[in-house]
Amino acid sequence: MSIRPIVKYGHPALHSPSAPVTRIDREIAALVDDMVATMYAAPGIGLAAPQIAVPLRVIVIDLSVGEDRGQLIKLVNPEIVEKEGEQRHEEGCLSVPGYGATPLRPARVTVRGLDLEGNERVYTATELLARAFCHEIDHVDGLLFVDRLSPLKRDLLKRKLRKRARNDDWEE
Numbered sequence: 001m002s003i004r005p006i007v008k009y010g011h012p013a014l015h016s017p018s019a020p021v022t023r024i025d026r027e028i029a030a031l032v033d034d035m036v037a038t039m040y041a042a043p044g045i046g047l048a049a050p051q052i053a054v055p056l057r058v059i060v061i062d063l064s065v066g067e068d069r070g071q072l073i074k075l076v077n078p079e080i081v082e083k084e085g086e087q088r089h090e091e092g093c094l095s096v097p098g099y100g101a102t103p104l105r106p107a108r109v110t111v112r113g114l115d116l117e118g119n120e121r122v123y124t125a126t127e128l129l130a131r132a133f134c135h136e137i138d139h140v141d142g143l144l145f146v147d148r149l150s151p152l153k154r155d156l157l158k159r160k161l162r163k164r165a166r167n168d169d170w171e172e
């Protein structure tokens with residue numbers, strides 16, 4: 001298990017859709033272990049494989065950041081199958097350090113995916129967990145929270161981020 005570097009805004013893996021996992025094998029299990037270690041080390045409440053430059057549809061979420069392993073979710077090929085309502089709260093992203101924004105998210109989502117044994121798992125989530133699922137599933141679709149803002153806010157923020165990405169200057 002190792003902590004991998006988290007790639008930042010501007011890295012191609014973050015800006016195009018990731019491929020579905022076709023076989024859940026030891027390599028995928030090892031990838032997930034690394035993702036969990038990387039998420040806890042950051043620390044963060046969620047991580048998607050493209051954030052460590054692996055363009056596969058795999059996400060991990062733990063709202064307790066390792067305090068309660070019962071909250072750890074590892075999901076392969078996740079998809080939102082139902083959503084309703086709206087919520088808007090501050091979000092940040094390990095790949096966009098130093099920036100926060102309040103994208104519009106569904107109030108409630110139903111998410112389907114596979115666990116590491118290949119069994120189907122279905123989660124219904126509200127509040128922070130719903131936002132975390134949407135944020136991480138956006139990552140495997142090649143979207144960042146920045147892409148979910150109003151055009152005016154998005155353009156302002158993207159201009160700043162592009163400058164930072166050019167200078168590779170992500171220290172806070």
Ligand SMILES: [Zn+2]
Pocket residue numbers: 092093094095135139
């Ligand atoms: Zn993120």
